[in-house]
Amino acid sequence: MWRSRTNRDRKTVVCIACGDSVLRSAAREYDKEGNRWERHGKRFEHLCKECYRDLCHQPRGELEGLLVDIEEHGLSQTEFLTRYFDTVTERYESPEERER
Ligand SMILES: [Zn+2]
Structure with a gap:
Protein backbone atom coordinates (compact mmCIF):
# COMPACT_ATOMS: atom_id res chain seq x y z
CA MET A 1 0.00 0.00 0.00
CA TRP A 2 1.23 3.47 -0.89
CA ARG A 3 1.91 5.87 1.90
CA SER A 4 0.65 9.30 1.11
CA ARG A 5 3.10 11.62 -0.59
CA THR A 6 2.67 14.24 2.07
CA ASN A 7 3.93 11.81 4.63
CA ARG A 8 7.14 11.26 2.71
CA ASP A 9 7.61 14.92 1.99
CA ARG A 10 7.40 15.79 5.66
CA LYS A 11 10.63 13.95 6.37
CA THR A 12 13.32 16.26 7.50
CA VAL A 13 17.02 16.15 6.87
CA VAL A 14 19.84 18.01 8.55
CA CYS A 15 21.80 20.57 6.61
CA ILE A 16 25.47 19.60 6.73
CA ALA A 17 26.57 23.21 6.67
CA CYS A 18 24.45 24.93 9.31
CA GLY A 19 22.86 21.98 11.12
CA ASP A 20 19.30 23.16 10.62
CA SER A 21 16.56 20.65 10.07
CA VAL A 22 14.90 21.22 6.77
CA LEU A 23 12.10 19.45 5.00
CA ARG A 24 13.55 16.89 2.73
CA SER A 25 11.47 18.25 -0.11
CA ALA A 26 12.97 21.70 0.44
CA ALA A 27 16.55 20.54 0.85
CA ARG A 28 19.20 20.21 -1.81
CA GLU A 29 21.09 17.00 -2.15
CA TYR A 30 24.80 17.29 -1.79
CA ASP A 31 27.04 14.56 -3.05
CA LYS A 32 30.59 14.96 -1.92
CA GLU A 33 31.71 12.98 -4.92
CA GLY A 34 30.14 15.60 -7.13
CA ASN A 35 27.98 13.17 -9.02
CA ARG A 36 24.33 13.48 -8.15
CA TRP A 37 23.24 11.30 -11.03
CA GLU A 38 24.90 8.13 -9.92
CA ARG A 39 22.61 7.20 -7.10
CA HIS A 40 23.29 3.55 -6.63
CA GLY A 41 24.29 2.61 -3.12
CA LYS A 42 24.78 6.16 -2.00
CA ARG A 43 23.54 8.18 0.88
CA PHE A 44 23.23 11.80 0.06
CA GLU A 45 23.97 14.59 2.42
CA HIS A 46 21.75 17.61 2.39
CA LEU A 47 22.01 21.34 2.36
CA CYS A 48 19.29 23.83 3.11
CA LYS A 49 18.53 26.30 0.36
CA GLU A 50 20.46 29.10 2.00
CA CYS A 51 23.67 27.13 2.30
CA TYR A 52 23.28 25.65 -1.14
CA ARG A 53 23.06 29.14 -2.53
CA ASP A 54 26.19 30.23 -0.66
CA LEU A 55 28.07 27.19 -1.81
CA CYS A 56 27.22 27.05 -5.45
CA HIS A 57 26.30 30.49 -6.52
CA GLN A 58 29.08 32.80 -5.57
CA PRO A 59 28.05 36.36 -6.17
CA ARG A 60 29.24 37.42 -9.57
CA GLY A 61 27.56 40.75 -9.69
CA GLU A 62 30.82 42.64 -9.47
ZN1 LIG B 1 22.09 25.21 5.96
Missing part, protein backbone atom coordinates in the same frame (compact mmCIF):
# COMPACT_ATOMS: atom_id res chain seq x y z
CA LEU A 63 32.73 40.59 -11.97
CA GLU A 64 31.72 42.54 -15.00
CA GLY A 65 32.52 45.87 -13.38
CA LEU A 66 35.85 44.53 -12.29
CA LEU A 67 36.72 43.36 -15.78
CA VAL A 68 35.76 46.72 -17.22
CA ASP A 69 37.97 48.42 -14.63
CA ILE A 70 41.08 46.49 -15.54
CA GLU A 71 40.44 46.19 -19.25
CA GLU A 72 42.68 48.34 -21.35
CA HIS A 73 43.26 48.35 -25.05
CA GLY A 74 46.40 46.50 -26.07
CA LEU A 75 46.80 44.67 -22.79
CA SER A 76 48.37 41.27 -23.28
CA GLN A 77 46.65 38.26 -21.81
CA THR A 78 49.36 37.88 -19.21
CA GLU A 79 49.11 41.51 -18.18
CA PHE A 80 45.36 41.24 -18.06
CA LEU A 81 45.47 38.16 -15.87
CA THR A 82 48.06 39.71 -13.59
CA ARG A 83 45.88 42.76 -13.16
CA TYR A 84 42.84 40.62 -12.64
CA PHE A 85 44.57 38.61 -9.97
CA ASP A 86 45.94 41.70 -8.22
CA THR A 87 42.59 43.44 -8.28
CA VAL A 88 40.70 40.44 -6.98
CA THR A 89 43.27 39.90 -4.24
CA GLU A 90 43.12 43.54 -3.27
CA ARG A 91 39.32 43.72 -3.26
CA TYR A 92 38.32 40.40 -1.82
CA GLU A 93 41.12 39.24 0.38
CA SER A 94 40.05 39.01 3.97
CA PRO A 95 42.14 40.82 6.60
CA GLU A 96 43.44 37.54 8.04
CA GLU A 97 44.77 36.46 4.68
CA ARG A 98 46.54 39.75 4.23
CA GLU A 99 48.57 39.28 7.40
CA ARG A 100 50.17 36.10 6.19
Whole structure:
Protein backbone atom coordinates (compact mmCIF):
# COMPACT_ATOMS: atom_id res chain seq x y z
CA MET A 1 0.00 0.00 0.00
CA TRP A 2 1.23 3.47 -0.89
CA ARG A 3 1.91 5.87 1.90
CA SER A 4 0.65 9.30 1.11
CA ARG A 5 3.10 11.62 -0.59
CA THR A 6 2.67 14.24 2.07
CA ASN A 7 3.93 11.81 4.63
CA ARG A 8 7.14 11.26 2.71
CA ASP A 9 7.61 14.92 1.99
CA ARG A 10 7.40 15.79 5.66
CA LYS A 11 10.63 13.95 6.37
CA THR A 12 13.32 16.26 7.50
CA VAL A 13 17.02 16.15 6.87
CA VAL A 14 19.84 18.01 8.55
CA CYS A 15 21.80 20.57 6.61
CA ILE A 16 25.47 19.60 6.73
CA ALA A 17 26.57 23.21 6.67
CA CYS A 18 24.45 24.93 9.31
CA GLY A 19 22.86 21.98 11.12
CA ASP A 20 19.30 23.16 10.62
CA SER A 21 16.56 20.65 10.07
CA VAL A 22 14.90 21.22 6.77
CA LEU A 23 12.10 19.45 5.00
CA ARG A 24 13.55 16.89 2.73
CA SER A 25 11.47 18.25 -0.11
CA ALA A 26 12.97 21.70 0.44
CA ALA A 27 16.55 20.54 0.85
CA ARG A 28 19.20 20.21 -1.81
CA GLU A 29 21.09 17.00 -2.15
CA TYR A 30 24.80 17.29 -1.79
CA ASP A 31 27.04 14.56 -3.05
CA LYS A 32 30.59 14.96 -1.92
CA GLU A 33 31.71 12.98 -4.92
CA GLY A 34 30.14 15.60 -7.13
CA ASN A 35 27.98 13.17 -9.02
CA ARG A 36 24.33 13.48 -8.15
CA TRP A 37 23.24 11.30 -11.03
CA GLU A 38 24.90 8.13 -9.92
CA ARG A 39 22.61 7.20 -7.10
CA HIS A 40 23.29 3.55 -6.63
CA GLY A 41 24.29 2.61 -3.12
CA LYS A 42 24.78 6.16 -2.00
CA ARG A 43 23.54 8.18 0.88
CA PHE A 44 23.23 11.80 0.06
CA GLU A 45 23.97 14.59 2.42
CA HIS A 46 21.75 17.61 2.39
CA LEU A 47 22.01 21.34 2.36
CA CYS A 48 19.29 23.83 3.11
CA LYS A 49 18.53 26.30 0.36
CA GLU A 50 20.46 29.10 2.00
CA CYS A 51 23.67 27.13 2.30
CA TYR A 52 23.28 25.65 -1.14
CA ARG A 53 23.06 29.14 -2.53
CA ASP A 54 26.19 30.23 -0.66
CA LEU A 55 28.07 27.19 -1.81
CA CYS A 56 27.22 27.05 -5.45
CA HIS A 57 26.30 30.49 -6.52
CA GLN A 58 29.08 32.80 -5.57
CA PRO A 59 28.05 36.36 -6.17
CA ARG A 60 29.24 37.42 -9.57
CA GLY A 61 27.56 40.75 -9.69
CA GLU A 62 30.82 42.64 -9.47
CA LEU A 63 32.73 40.59 -11.97
CA GLU A 64 31.72 42.54 -15.00
CA GLY A 65 32.52 45.87 -13.38
CA LEU A 66 35.85 44.53 -12.29
CA LEU A 67 36.72 43.36 -15.78
CA VAL A 68 35.76 46.72 -17.22
CA ASP A 69 37.97 48.42 -14.63
CA ILE A 70 41.08 46.49 -15.54
CA GLU A 71 40.44 46.19 -19.25
CA GLU A 72 42.68 48.34 -21.35
CA HIS A 73 43.26 48.35 -25.05
CA GLY A 74 46.40 46.50 -26.07
CA LEU A 75 46.80 44.67 -22.79
CA SER A 76 48.37 41.27 -23.28
CA GLN A 77 46.65 38.26 -21.81
CA THR A 78 49.36 37.88 -19.21
CA GLU A 79 49.11 41.51 -18.18
CA PHE A 80 45.36 41.24 -18.06
CA LEU A 81 45.47 38.16 -15.87
CA THR A 82 48.06 39.71 -13.59
CA ARG A 83 45.88 42.76 -13.16
CA TYR A 84 42.84 40.62 -12.64
CA PHE A 85 44.57 38.61 -9.97
CA ASP A 86 45.94 41.70 -8.22
CA THR A 87 42.59 43.44 -8.28
CA VAL A 88 40.70 40.44 -6.98
CA THR A 89 43.27 39.90 -4.24
CA GLU A 90 43.12 43.54 -3.27
CA ARG A 91 39.32 43.72 -3.26
CA TYR A 92 38.32 40.40 -1.82
CA GLU A 93 41.12 39.24 0.38
CA SER A 94 40.05 39.01 3.97
CA PRO A 95 42.14 40.82 6.60
CA GLU A 96 43.44 37.54 8.04
CA GLU A 97 44.77 36.46 4.68
CA ARG A 98 46.54 39.75 4.23
CA GLU A 99 48.57 39.28 7.40
CA ARG A 100 50.17 36.10 6.19
ZN1 LIG B 1 22.09 25.21 5.96
